[in-house]
Amino acid sequence: MSDKEKISTWFQHLQADIIRQLEEGDGKGKFIYDEWQRAEGGGGKSAVISNGNIIEKGGVNYSAVYGDTPEFLIRNDSTLAGSSFYATGVSIVLHPESPMIPIIHMNVRYFEAGENVFWFGGGIDLTPHYVNEEDAKFFHQTLKDACDLHHQDYYNQFKRWADDYFFISHRNETRGVGGIFFDHLSGDKEQLFEFVKTVGSTFAPLYVSLMKKHASEPYEPIHKQWQYIRRGRYAEFNLVYDKGTKFGLETNGRTESILMSLPPRAEWAYNHQPQAGSNEALTLSMLKKGINWV
Amino acid sequence: MSDKEKISTWFQHLQADIIRQLEEGDGKGKFIYDEWQRAEGGGGKSAVISNGNIIEKGGVNYSAVYGDTPEFLIRNDSTLAGSSFYATGVSIVLHPESPMIPIIHMNVRYFEAGENVFWFGGGIDLTPHYVNEEDAKFFHQTLKDACDLHHQDYYNQFKRWADDYFFISHRNETRGVGGIFFDHLSGDKEQLFEFVKTVGSTFAPLYVSLMKKHASEPYEPIHKQWQYIRRGRYAEFNLVYDKGTKFGLETNGRTESILMSLPPRAEWAYNHQPQAGSNEALTLSMLKKGINWV
Numbered sequence: 063m064s065d066k067e068k069i070s071t072w073f074q075h076l077q078a079d080i081i082r083q084l085e086e087g088d089g090k091g092k093f094i095y096d097e098w099q100r101a102e103g104g105g106g107k108s109a110v111i112s113n114g115n116i117i118e119k120g121g122v123n124y125s126a127v128y129g130d131t132p133e134f135l136i137r138n139d140s141t142l143a144g145s146s147f148y149a150t151g152v153s154i155v156l157h158p159e160s161p162m163i164p165i166i167h168m169n170v171r172y173f174e175a176g177e178n179v180f181w182f183g184g185g186i187d188l189t190p191h192y193v194n195e196e197d198a199k200f201f202h203q204t205l206k207d208a209c210d211l212h213h214q215d216y217y218n219q220f221k222r223w224a225d226d227y228f229f230i231s232h233r234n235e236t237r238g239v240g241g242i243f244f245d246h247l248s249g250d251k252e253q254l255f256e257f258v259k260t261v262g263s264t265f266a267p268l269y270v271s272l273m274k275k276h277a278s279e280p281y282e283p284i285h286k287q288w289q290y291i292r293r294g295r296y297a298e299f300n301l302v303y304d305k306g307t308k309f310g311l312e313t314n315g316r317t318e319s320i321l322m323s324l325p326p327r328a329e330w331a332y333n334h335q336p337q338a339g340s341n342e343a344l345t346l347s348m349l350k351k352g353i354n355w356v
Numbered sequence: 357m358s359d360k361e362k363i364s365t366w367f368q369h370l371q372a373d374i375i376r377q378l379e380e381g382d383g384k385g386k387f388i389y390d391e392w393q394r395a396e397g398g399g400g401k402s403a404v405i406s407n408g409n410i411i412e413k414g415g416v417n418y419s420a421v422y423g424d425t426p427e428f429l430i431r432n433d434s435t436l437a438g439s440s441f442y443a444t445g446v447s448i449v450l451h452p453e454s455p456m457i458p459i460i461h462m463n464v465r466y467f468e469a470g471e472n473v474f475w476f477g478g479g480i481d482l483t484p485h486y487v488n489e490e491d492a493k494f495f496h497q498t499l500k501d502a503c504d505l506h507h508q509d510y511y512n513q514f515k516r517w518a519d520d521y522f523f524i525s526h527r528n529e530t531r532g533v534g535g536i537f538f539d540h541l542s543g544d545k546e547q548l549f550e551f552v553k554t555v556g557s558t559f560a561p562l563y564v565s566l567m568k569k570h571a572s573e574p575y576e577p578i579h580k581q582w583q584y585i586r587r588g589r590y591a592e593f594n595l596v597y598d599k600g601t602k603f604g605l606e607t608n609g610r611t612e613s614i615l616m617s618l619p620p621r622a623e624w625a626y627n628h629q630p631q632a633g634s635n636e637a638l639t640l641s642m643l644k645k646g647i648n649w650v
Contacts, residue, residue, distance in 0.1 A: 096627070110626045119626070232605040232614075294618070301595035302605065311526040311596065318627045320526075324588070326625070330618040332404045332413070333390070 189238030
C-alpha cells in the first residue's frame with residue numbers, strides 16, 4: 063500500500079470513528095451521508111448531522127482528490143510542472159444547540175505532488191459562545207499533552223500559529239480561545255503521520271467531554287441571542303479568511319461540503335456592544351491572541 | 357466649490373433625502389446616526405434603521421475620505437505616485453421584515469486622485485426572496501428609463517455588468533434579478549455626475565413603491581424560512597465576493613458601517629433543495645444571468 067493509500071484509509075477510519083463517538087455522545091442525532099465524485103479525479107464522503115440532542119448542525123467530511131498539480135503550486139515550485147497531486151483529509155465543524163457548549167473545528171490533511179513533495183496540515187480550535195476558563199485550560203492542556211508525545215516544541219509553535227490563523231482582523235478579535243494549527247509540515251513522514259493520527263484521535267473524546275459537561279446547563283433567550291451574534295462572527299471568519307473555504311470555493315469544490323461549516327442560524331445587529339461587566343463583555347475581553355491557557 | 361466638494365455635498369443631500377423617503381414609506385422605523393472619523397483623513401455618517409414596520413434592518417451610509425493615494429492604485433498608474441486621493445459615496449442595503457418584499461442595494465461613488473484621474477461608479481440591484489416577474493420588469497424598466505435619459509447604451513451595458521457582478525459563482529446563481537452596475541466611468545465629468553444623480557434619485561421612489569405594494573401581503577413560516585436561506589446567500593455574496601466589502605475590510609474601514617449590509621438573521625441548512633414545482637424552485641430557476649426583463 064502506498065503512503066497516500068495508507069493515510070487516506072486511516073482518515074476514512076477516523077471519520078467513521080469520530081461519527082460513532084459523536085452519535086453516542088449526542089444520544090439522538092444521526093449523521094446522513096453524501097458520497098460525491100470530483101470530475102477531475104477522486105471525491106469524498108460528507109457526513110452531516112442536524113437537530114441532535116446536543117449538536118444542532120455539523121459535518122464530519124472526508125475527501126481524497128487527485129489530478130494534475132494546479133498552476134499556483136507549480137508557480138511556487140517549478141519541479142512540479144507536469145506532475146500529479148493527491149490531497150486527502152478530514153474536516154469537522156460542529157455547532158451545538160446550547161450557547162453553553164462551544165463550537166469546535168478540527169481538520170487533518172495530507173498533500174503530495176510529484177515524486178518528492180508532501181506535507182501534512184491540520185488543527186483543532188475551540189469557539190466558546192461564553193469563554194469558560196476551566197474549559198479553555200482543559201482544552202489546551204489536552205492539546206499540549208497530545209503535542210508533547212511527538213515534539214516538545216509543537217504545542218507552543220502550533221498554539222501561536224492558531225492564534226494568528228483563527229483571527230478576525232476586521233473585528234480585532236480571535237475566533238475563540240484558539241488551539242493548534244499547523245501547515246506544510248514535511249520531514250520524517252512516518253513521524254509526522256503519527257503526530258497527525260494523535261491529533262485526529264484526540265478530537266472526539268475531547269469534544270464529547272465538553273458536550274456532556276455543559277449539556278444540562280440552563281440558558282435564557284439572552285444567551286441564545288449572543289450565540290447568534292457569535293455565530294455571525296464565525297460565518298465572517300469562514301467566508302472572509304478561512305484558507306480551506308477560499309481554496310474550495312475557488313477550485314470548484316463541492317459547495318455544500320465546504321459550507322457545512324456555516325452555522326444553522328446567525329444574526330447581525332448593528333454595532334452590538336455587550337453591557338460592561340456582563341458575561342458577554344468578559345468573553346469579548348478574552349478573545350485575544352497570546353493568552354497562555356496552560 | 358471644487359468638483360469633489362460639489363459631489364460630496366450632493367451625496368450628503370441624497371443621503372438625507374433617501375432617509376426621509378424611507379422613513380415616510382416605512383411609517384415607523386427611524387434611522388439612528390453615527391458620525392465617524394478616519395484617522396488618515398475624512399470620515400462619514402452611518403444611518404441605520406432597525407425594526408421598522410417594513411424594514412427590519414438596513415443602512416444608508418455616506419462617506420468622504422481622503423489621504424495619500426494607496427500603493428495598489430499607484431501600481432496601476434505610476435503618475436499617481438506621491439498624489440492624494442479623495443473618495444465619496446452613498447451606500448445602501450435594506451433587509452425588509454416580509455419575505456414578500458425584496459432586499460435592495462444601491463451605491464453611488466466618486467473617486468479622484470492626483471490632478472487628472474477621476475471616475476464614478478455605482479449601481480442598484482434587487483434581491484427578491486421570491487422573484488415576482490411584474491416587479492422585476494417594473495424595476496428594470498425604471499432603471500432603463502433612468503439610463504436612457506443619459507445614454508442609449510447605458511442600460512444594456514450596465515445591466516450586463518450587474519449580471520456578471522452580482523453573481524454567486526460557488527452557487528452558480530445570481531444574487532437576485534440584477535439591475536445595473538458600473539465602475540471606473542470617466543470622460544465628461546459634468547455629464548457623468550448628472551447620470552449618477554439620476555441613479556441616486558431613482559432609488560428611493562422605486563424601492564418605496566415595491567415596499568408599499570407588498571407590505572400587506574400575508575406570509576407563512578415556510579416563507580420566512582426561505583427568506584432566511586436567501587439571506588444566507590446574500591451574506592455569502594457580500595463576504596466572499598463584494599469588492600466594496602473586501603476593500604473596506606482590508607483597508608481598515610469602519611467595520612460596522614461596511615457590514616451593515618449583512619442580514620439581521622440568516623440560516624444555512626445543509627443541501628437545502630426546494631420542492632420541484634414550488635415557488636421557491638421557481639425563484640431559483642430565475643436566478644440566472646442574461647434574462648431580459650424589459
